[in-house]
Amino acid sequence: MPRILVIGSGGREHALLHALAQSPRKPELLCAPGNAGTELLAENIPVAADDIEGILRLAKDRAVDMVVIGPEVPLVLGLADRLNEAGVAAIGPSAAAAQLEGSKAFAKDFMARHAVPTAASQTFELDDVDEAKAYLAKHALPIVLKADGLAAGKGVIIAVSQEEAEAGLIALFDGAFGGAGARVVIEEFMQGEEASVFVLTDGRDYILLATAQDHKRIGEGDTGPNTGGMGAYAPASIVTDELMASIEEQIIRPVLEGMAEEGHPYRGILYVGLMITSVGPKVVEFNCRFGDPETQVVLPLLETDLLDVFEAMVEERIAGIDIRLKDGAASCVVLASEGYPGSYEKGKEINGFDEASKHAIVFHAGTKKDGDRIVTNGGRVLGITGLGEGLQEALNNAYVAADAIHFGGKTLRRDIGQKGLSHLNPV
Secondary structure, rough: OEEEEEOOHHHHHHHHHHHHHOOOOOEEEEEEEOOHHHOOOOEEEEOOOOOOOOOOOHOOOOOOEEEEEOOHHHHHOOOOHHHHOOOOEEOOOOOOOOOHHHHHHHHHHHHHOOOEEEEOEEEEEEOOOOHHHHHHHHOOOEEEEEEEEOOOOOOOOEEEOOOHHHHHHHHHOOOOOOOHHEEEEEOOOOOOOEEEEEEEEEEEEEEEEEEEEEEEEEOOOOOOEOOOOOOOEEOOOOHHHHHHHHHHHHHHHHHHHHHHHHHOOOOEEEEEEEEOOOOEEEEEEEEEEOOOHHHHHHHEEEOOOOOHHHHHOOOOOOOHHHEEEOEEEEEEEEEEOOOOOOOOOOOOEEEOOOOOOOOOOOEEEEEEEEEOOEEOOOEEEEEEEEEOOHHHHHHHHHHHHHHOOOOOEOOOOOOOOOHHHHOOOOO
16 A cells, blocks of 8 residues: 655645545555645644655655655755655656746746747846836836745736836835745736646656636736635636647647756646737746646546556656546635735634535635634635536536635635636627
8 A cells, every 4th residue: 555645735735635545546645734624534744844854754754655745845945856865756846847936037048948938028136126127117018027936826916007017026126925026027918818737747758637727816807916826627618629739839848858958857747827828828837736726626637546647757657647537627716714815814613514515525725623623724725626517517516615614704706717618608
């Protein structure tokens, strides 16, 4: 019986454990540190996701066969490298390869070297404020400002006025997202519709999971500040077979070949965030791991045993995997704490799990046990994933379940999946 350790404490990690638990091989599952939902499937162990030495000790002490690294921070810190050096199989890229997410400036330079389509941009250091302001002044609005480093999916400002652009620039340089804003990437605003593609690769070959579409803004109609993601659905109806062929030819293959050529073969999960523009797909961002909440819709549509897929990635035989996806659709509605993505209170009791679970899969994110109660413990609290023969049925199931859950300050968007429905049912 393989022993698998999943690193992280969010909805993505609960979804990974849920998928691994479906394996007919019945792996023994551990999670560090986990949440109130992961402990229903795995043994939660109180080791922080960024405690590299602690995770190494845990993997050795418990004779773990494989470590699946959920969040980006431990990957950028080199956890996969350290595990591989210790003889423990790791699902996740090396620190060098994880720079595709860890540094937006690195990713932009890499894409320029390998002719991967993306928005035009320029990177500015902390002492380049005047030069950056001059750059802003001569470019069309809206314009996008991004913290170079990791900012939990929130380090992006879309400015619609010169004043807002300069204020955003100063906020980034002044530490609005911590050290992530020591460098700022300023790029053109791309018109189009976003989609997410998930590539599972052994460094040479790859397979694709279902496409998805995330909903980043806190408010309906894509208003308000960016969040880690307020909902998602799969498959993304905007990504046709013809478009996917272009994405593979123009983006996926050049990226994997380019990383190998530069001495950093990419082994793990590559999340490609795309803007589907009038001139074709362009890269918005790369993530070096599964997305959240996209994992909560992509993995429930995977029919192939995820454990088999992960082992094939480690053993560099992913080309031999028969990837099978289920028919139908999945949608995830995120229930957040009031005030997120800003400050919010924790410790609100959550009720309604039994009723919600009759209609959808309830993935825990920011939750913890408090005696016999389950309480809120984060900005994004739960991800409610509905399944259906089509997107509308999946959304209906997700919202029925979401409405069955109750906690003080529950916040959600009511328009998840509407763009997808518009493609499926054009007026």
